[in-house]
Each structure stands twice: as C-alpha cells, then as structure tokens.
Amino acid sequence: MKESNYLSMVVAYYLSKFNEKAYEELGLGNRTESHKAIGNILDVNENTVKNMRDEFDPLHDNPRSGWHQRPLRPSRQKIVEQYQDLEEEELRDLVIEILEKKSILGGKDGNDSIEIIDEKNPEPIFIVRGPTGRKAEEIFVRYHSTHSLPILGKLVDMRDYGCGYDYEILGENKAFVEVKGLDGEFGGISFTSKEWDTAKKEGDKYFLVLVKNISENPSIEIINNPYKSLSPKKYIYKTVQIRWNLAIA
Secondary structure, X not given: OOHHHHHHHHHHHHHHHHHHHHXXXXXXXXXXXXXXXXXXXXXXXXHHHHHHHHHHHHHOOOOOOOOOOOOOOHHHHHHHHHHOOOOHHHHXXXXXXXXXXXXXXXXXXXXXXXXXXXXXXXXXXXXXXXXXXXXXXXXXXXXXXXXXXXOOOEEEEOOOOOOOOXXXXXXXXXXXXXXXXXXXXXXXXXXXXXXXXXXXXXXXXXXXXXXXXXXXXXXXXXXXXXXXXXXXXXXXXXXXXXXXXXXXX
C-alpha cells in the first residue's frame, strides 16, 4: 500500500471517530474544505478522504450511516486495531504530525521523530527494561527526605492516579516529579504519552528524576523541564500505546 493511502486512512479514521471535534481541532474549514486540504497535503483525491471516512462511520456514533452495506476491508480493520484505543488528543497529535510531515516513519526533528513498532515482530530498540520501577521510586523518596530536592516541600504519592507523573511536591511552589531508573549510567527510558504531554504542559514545574546504577551504587540526576531540554523519539506500538523514548548519555 502506498504510504499516502495509509496516512489518509489514519486521518479519515480520526475524522470518523471524533467527527465534529476532529474537524474543529484540525481547523481546515468545513467538511468539504477539510477533505480538499487533506487531499492536497497527502496527494490523494479529496473524495478518497471522504470515502475512507465513510468506511469507518458504521463503527462510530455519528449521524452518518457510512458504508454499512459492506464489511470493513482488511486494510481498514488494521487501522482500527492499531488506533482504536487512542484518546482524541493522542490521535489528533498523530494526525497533525502526519499532515505537517506527510509521514509517520522517522521525522527529521528529534521532538517529532516517530516509528511504528509491531510487538509481535519488534525491531531492536534502545529501551532498557531493567528492574527500575518501585526500587527507583523508593530511592527517590529517601533522597528527597534527606536533600529536599528538586524542591523543598511535602512529597505526595500520585503513582496510582494516572496523572502523568509519580509525585507532587507541595511547598512554596508546586512541582511534579517523574522517576525513571537505569541499570547503568546510560541507556534508555520510556515516557507514556500521558507523561510526555504533562511534561509539556507543566514546563519548568516538571522534573525528571533519573536513578542510575540502580542495582549497584545508585546516583541521582535531576532534569528540569525534560520536554524542553530533551529530544525523544516517538514509538507507536501496535498494541496501541504511544511512548516517547529518550537516550540518556
């Protein structure tokens, strides 16, 4: 399949699933104007965009009946399997990147580079999946109790709330802390889309705490505003989850 057709299907799926919200967020005009603009960007016929959207319509709660008279073709089923679990904001971000770059396979900007990973047949990537998790968090809690860093204040455990960070620090100012661990001095860490979006939103109030050499002689590095100071690569896993991967050197 031509990449332009695949990308068009992803955009069309977004239009179908989120309907009025999708058209409004893309800001390309009314439906006809949006289809034309998308077609021009991706080098496909505007009617192709509309027809692809209509193919997905029977799956979604919108006023259009779509192509309910025929089963979804395998290529369309694959799109649904890949993207059905994404929230509107996550899928919108992906669509905007598609329209800006005409690709989702390795952009030139570090902040916008994307790769799709099939977890059944994964390509080797640099993420270290060592024993980090709770051990890194426990080390940070002791560290903050002793050193009051990254800021002085009361440490509040937010790990079970899905906030996009592990801890809040309530002091003169408020801070948000995400803790990651590494087996050695270098390696890779993984942000969920929620965590990376929160880092972007909170800016200088967001801190990444790296606990290095976690299994032997732990040391801590604190990075303020990782969204601004680090350049990740986005991987879309076909299960579907979005994570932002960062090489630590």
